[in-house]
Amino acid sequence: MKKYLLSFALAFVSLTAFAQSDYEKAMKENIAKIETSKTPEEFTALSNNFHRIAGKDENNWLPFYYAALANIQKGRMLMQQGKTQDLDFIAGVAGKYIEAASHVAPTDNAEIHLLSKMMYSMKMMVNPQQRFMTDGAKATEELKKAEKLDPSNPRIALIKAEDTYFTPEQYGGSKAKGMEQFKEALAKFNSYTPKSALEPNWGKAEAEYFINGAKK
Amino acid sequence: MNTRILFLISFLSLTVSFAQVKISGKVTYKNKGVGEVNVTLKDTYDGATTDADGNFSFETSEKGNKILTFTHPKYDDVEKAVILESPDVSVIAELKEQISEIDAVVVSAGSIEASDKKRATALLTPIDIYTTAGANGQISSALTYLPGVQKIGETEGLFIRGGTGTESKIFMDGSLINNYFSNSVPGIAGRDRFNTSLFKGNIFSSGGYSALYGQALSGALMLESVDLPDQSSYDFGISPIFLNAGFQKLSDNGNYSYGATLGYSNLKLMQEALNFNTNFTDAPEGLNSDFNFRIKTKSGGFFKYYGMYNANSLGVKTESLEPEYDFSGVNLKGKNTYHNLSYKQKFGKYLLNTGASYSFNRSDLNFSTEKNNVETGNTNLLTDGNYINVKAILERKINKISALRAGFELNSTGEKTGFGDFAQRKYKDLISSAFMETDLGFSNRFSAKIGARAEYSSYLEKSNIAPRLALAYRLAKDWTASFAYGLFYQNPESKYINGPANLDFQESQHYIFQVQRAADGRSLRFEAFYKKYDDLLKVKNLPYVDSQNQYVQTADNNNGYGYAKGLELFWRDKKTFKNIDYWVSYSFLDSKRDFMNYPFSLKPGFASEHTLSAVAKKFVTNWKTGFNLSYTYAKGRPYYDIASENVTGEPEYYIRHEGRLKSFNALNFSLNYLPNLGKKDAKAFTILVLSVSNILGSKNVYGYNFSNSDGGAKRSAVVPPVNTFVFVGAFISFGVDKTEDAINNNL
Numbered sequence: 001m002k003k004y005l006l007s008f009a010l011a012f013v014s015l016t017a018f019a020q021s022d023y024e025k026a027m028k029e030n031i032a033k034i035e036t037s038k039t040p041e042e043f044t045a046l047s048n049n050f051h052r053i054a055g056k057d058e059n060n061w062l063p064f065y066y067a068a069l070a071n072i073q074k075g076r077m078l079m080q081q082g083k084t085q086d087l088d089f090i091a092g093v094a095g096k097y098i099e100a101a102s103h104v105a106p107t108d109n110a111e112i113h114l115l116s117k118m119m120y121s122m123k124m125m126v127n128p129q130q131r132f133m134t135d136g137a138k139a140t141e142e143l144k145k146a147e148k149l150d151p152s153n154p155r156i157a158l159i160k161a162e163d164t165y166f167t168p169e170q171y172g173g174s175k176a177k178g179m180e181q182f183k184e185a186l187a188k189f190n191s192y193t194p195k196s197a198l199e200p201n202w203g204k205a206e207a208e209y210f211i212n213g214a215k216k
Numbered sequence: 217m218n219t220r221i222l223f224l225i226s227f228l229s230l231t232v233s234f235a236q237v238k239i240s241g242k243v244t245y246k247n248k249g250v251g252e253v254n255v256t257l258k259d260t261y262d263g264a265t266t267d268a269d270g271n272f273s274f275e276t277s278e279k280g281n282k283i284l285t286f287t288h289p290k291y292d293d294v295e296k297a298v299i300l301e302s303p304d305v306s307v308i309a310e311l312k313e314q315i316s317e318i319d320a321v322v323v324s325a326g327s328i329e330a331s332d333k334k335r336a337t338a339l340l341t342p343i344d345i346y347t348t349a350g351a352n353g354q355i356s357s358a359l360t361y362l363p364g365v366q367k368i369g370e371t372e373g374l375f376i377r378g379g380t381g382t383e384s385k386i387f388m389d390g391s392l393i394n395n396y397f398s399n400s401v402p403g404i405a406g407r408d409r410f411n412t413s414l415f416k417g418n419i420f421s422s423g424g425y426s427a428l429y430g431q432a433l434s435g436a437l438m439l440e441s442v443d444l445p446d447q448s449s450y451d452f453g454i455s456p457i458f459l460n461a462g463f464q465k466l467s468d469n470g471n472y473s474y475g476a477t478l479g480y481s482n483l484k485l486m487q488e489a490l491n492f493n494t495n496f497t498d499a500p501e502g503l504n505s506d507f508n509f510r511i512k513t514k515s516g517g518f519f520k521y522y523g524m525y526n527a528n529s530l531g532v533k534t535e536s537l538e539p540e541y542d543f544s545g546v547n548l549k550g551k552n553t554y555h556n557l558s559y560k561q562k563f564g565k566y567l568l569n570t571g572a573s574y575s576f577n578r579s580d581l582n583f584s585t586e587k588n589n590v591e592t593g594n595t596n597l598l599t600d601g602n603y604i605n606v607k608a609i610l611e612r613k614i615n616k617i618s619a620l621r622a623g624f625e626l627n628s629t630g631e632k633t634g635f636g637d638f639a640q641r642k643y644k645d646l647i648s649s650a651f652m653e654t655d656l657g658f659s660n661r662f663s664a665k666i667g668a669r670a671e672y673s674s675y676l677e678k679s680n681i682a683p684r685l686a687l688a689y690r691l692a693k694d695w696t697a698s699f700a701y702g703l704f705y706q707n708p709e710s711k712y713i714n715g716p717a718n719l720d721f722q723e724s725q726h727y728i729f730q731v732q733r734a735a736d737g738r739s740l741r742f743e744a745f746y747k748k749y750d751d752l753l754k755v756k757n758l759p760y761v762d763s764q765n766q767y768v769q770t771a772d773n774n775n776g777y778g779y780a781k782g783l784e785l786f787w788r789d790k791k792t793f794k795n796i797d798y799w800v801s802y803s804f805l806d807s808k809r810d811f812m813n814y815p816f817s818l819k820p821g822f823a824s825e826h827t828l829s830a831v832a833k834k835f836v837t838n839w840k841t842g843f844n845l846s847y848t849y850a851k852g853r854p855y856y857d858i859a860s861e862n863v864t865g866e867p868e869y870y871i872r873h874e875g876r877l878k879s880f881n882a883l884n885f886s887l888n889y890l891p892n893l894g895k896k897d898a899k900a901f902t903i904l905v906l907s908v909s910n911i912l913g914s915k916n917v918y919g920y921n922f923s924n925s926d927g928g929a930k931r932s933a934v935v936p937p938v939n940t941f942v943f944v945g946a947f948i949s950f951g952v953d954k955t956e957d958a959i960n961n962n963l
Binding site: 022023026041044045048049051052053055056082083084085089092093133137168171 | 251252254256258259260261262263264265267268287289290446735736737791837
């Protein structure tokens with residue numbers, strides 16, 4: 001009887017362990033793709049994967065966060081290719097995930113505010129002329145909130161560096177200044193430890209990419 | 217033994233659960249594969265995303281009766297039951313269209329919309345207007361670079377598709393603006409009284425406009441004023457022709473704001489510097505001031521008030537065409553005040569939009585003649601007008617893309633005119649209108665706008681009912697076709713009502729067909745229209761009184777008629793050339809009408825058959841400078857010298873002279889330099905502007921005046937006050953970093 005109980009308990013433990021690792025496995029697998037995805041289609045698929053995970057784990061903010069991030073990266077990719085037509089739509093999708101993430105996140109979260117910043121910047125780029133005062137202002141506001149919550153966050157430093165890097169010198173930006181900021185961001189990445197294996201930890205490769213790109 | 221069996225069972229069940237089932241299939245919409253669809257085995261992490269052809273496949277270890285969901289943000293969700301047992305499962309799913317505001321086709325026949333809420337292809341924002349060379353920062357001038365608007369130099373107003381300047385009306389937040397243009401003298405166009413930056417967006421309709429608006433036979437311009445400012449600010453403008461200062465204050469909690477501006481302008485300095493065609497005895501001079509406030513209420517309502525007062529004066533002397541005088545002159549003193557209050561609030565599914573405006577306008581014209589330096593024949597034309605407009609619209613959303621709107625409008629006019637001893641008149645009219653309109657979205661491809669408007673005029677003692685209809689159909693991804701039809705009524709122009717006459721509404725009918733392609737950074741529009749006029753006003757001269765130096769015309773009947781038809785093309789491209797934004801518009805217009813004092817049906821003197829204009833803008837980052845060019849060509853308009861003779865006591869009209877003006881040409885150039893651009897610690901933000909209109913100095917002629925005596929043997933050309941005008945100005949603002957605005961405008 002003892003043995004019976006034991007094996008039952010064992011089976012139960014293995015079962016729960018299995019379920020847990022299922023979520024973790026799925027998350028880890030997809031988080032790894034955040035920095036390896038290269039095409040808008042890959043990012044769409046990634047967003048869908050996170051959407052699926054979010055559908056089963058509605059009380060966890062991370063799947064929503066990553067779904068939003070995948071959409072933002074997709075939009076940024078299209079923006080770099082000069083395809084601005086769908087950006088409003090993509091920003092809208094990202095916005096919904098951001099909202100969902102902040103709804104379930106236990107505390108006001110710098111990572112989510114940073115995503116909001118990126119989402120508004122993307123929206124602004126559709127028509128900077130008209131949207132600077134609205135979406136541009138919101139982006140700045142979100143960035144300030146993020147910085148206040150987590151001044152040492154390397155991703156905030158990375159996005160700020162990118163902003164500087166892509167702003168022409170005449171307007172107070174510069175490649176050189178941007179590069180300095182990328183180096184600062186990289187230093188922050190090197191001393192940064194995410195709270196858990198699943199918490200946001202992207203961006204280091206991007207900082208390295210810019211720094212290495214300049215050396216060539 | 218028991219344990220062993222148990223282990224075996226649990227081991228077996230594990231292996232079984234590891235045996236994968238492959239689910240594959242295709243997702244379609246109207247038999248076409250749809251990519252990027254999220255396929256999920258409900259309540260699991262298993263699923264896939266469809267490829268560009270709509271195909272998907274994935275493996276799962278789940279078993280039994282399950283549900284597959286298909287989601288895509290642009291379609292409605294679909295669920296399908298599947299039984300997972302055989303090694304392979306194949307599924308075909310058909311999506312349903314999701315109707316959404318973003319994807320729904322918008323009716324655009326006859327109208328050009330510029331506001332942020334619409335797509336990126338929006339046209340003519342305030343910045344577009346400021347950076348259009350030759351527009352002088354005026355909305356109405358910038359519109360002449362769009363198709364359908366004639367370039368008429370001698371009279372203010374929007375001359376749309378063969379219509380006169382009085383056939384178009386301008387609205388602010390829904391309320392009619394009477395006297396949008398400053399008072400002026402014959403032959404010189406008045407200017408826009410309203411500051412362009414007061415408006416965040418506009419809808420310009422060159423025909424077939426909505427039932428919410430009326431009393432305009434040709435077209436309407438709906439201006440939407442700005443909301444709360446983002447920050448408090450102070451600004452100054454200085455140039456040889458004007459000085460102005462203003463401020464906007466935003467409350468700390470961001471719930472209300474107020475602001476005011478004061479400005480003075482005088483053309484005297486420029487008159488000395490440039491070679492003017494017009495002999496100004498009193499250089500045009502003006503004083504303008506305005507005040508505004510905006511309040512957001514706790515319950516979500518929004519109040520906007522804007523009030524202005526302005527006064528202007530000028531005097532012009534010209535050589536007289538009549539042998540008995542050396543010169544004839546006219547002096548103007550104008551006064552105008554306008555107040556507009558609007559209120560907007562949402563109540564659940566309902567949106568209430570109300571507005572009221574009041575304006576008073578006085579134009580005091582003094583005509584005189586001169587012989588041997590002695591002034592004679594002074595005649596005063598004094599016009600006082602009081603106007604009140606009240607409007608309320610209730611809108612109810614039916615679904616995402618359909619809505620129903622209904623409301624009423626009251627439009628009261630009270631005018632008093634005295635023309636020397638020759639004519640005195642009082643005119644009072646109250647036009648009461650009710651209207652209803654519905655936006656119907658049948659699918660993302662097809663939508664319609666159906667409306668009707670009924671009006672009653674107390675002066676005419678008559679009423680009308682005007683149906684309006686517009687349809688839009690998406691032909692392909694970026695291509696849209698739309699059609700608009702409408703009936704439009706307008707009261708006879710009150711300035712001709714100088715005596716008793718049994719009059720009726722004037723009427724026009726519009727048919728507009730449009731094909732538009734709007735893609736990223738480029739838009740192409742092709743429009744064809746037919747407009748039929750009926751019941752146009754005919755006028756006759758009042759009997760001549762001795763010593764009178766001008767005939768006084770009075771409304772006679774509504775027997776006028778006419779038509780206008782044409783083709784228009786518009787192309788705007790912000791993409792092909794880096795940092796260059798350019799557009800080209802071409803209009804063909806064929807029009808004839810018998811109205812006013814025309815003896816028979818004629819090509820009207822304000823209609824040019826071919827109009828071509830091009831606008832190009834480039835911002836050079838390294839120089840912090842924007843360069844703007846514009847060009848307009850308009851084929852010479854016809855001109856007529858219409859005289860009258862008395863046949864059995866009734867005046868009869870005939871054409872003494874007629875001909876065609878030479879074609880209109882103007883190349884304009886402007887640049888704006890932003891010295892503080894990018895200086896992050898700068899306290900003041902400066903924009904320097906240099907603009908030269910008609911840089912090649914083309915000698916344009918707007919028409920001719922003929923002498924009354926000797927059969928009109930003497931004539932003089934109506935020309936612009938100055939052929940080439942140079943403007944230099946500086947605009948400085950504090951508080952708001954306008955340069956960052958400029959950066960982003962030009963990135």
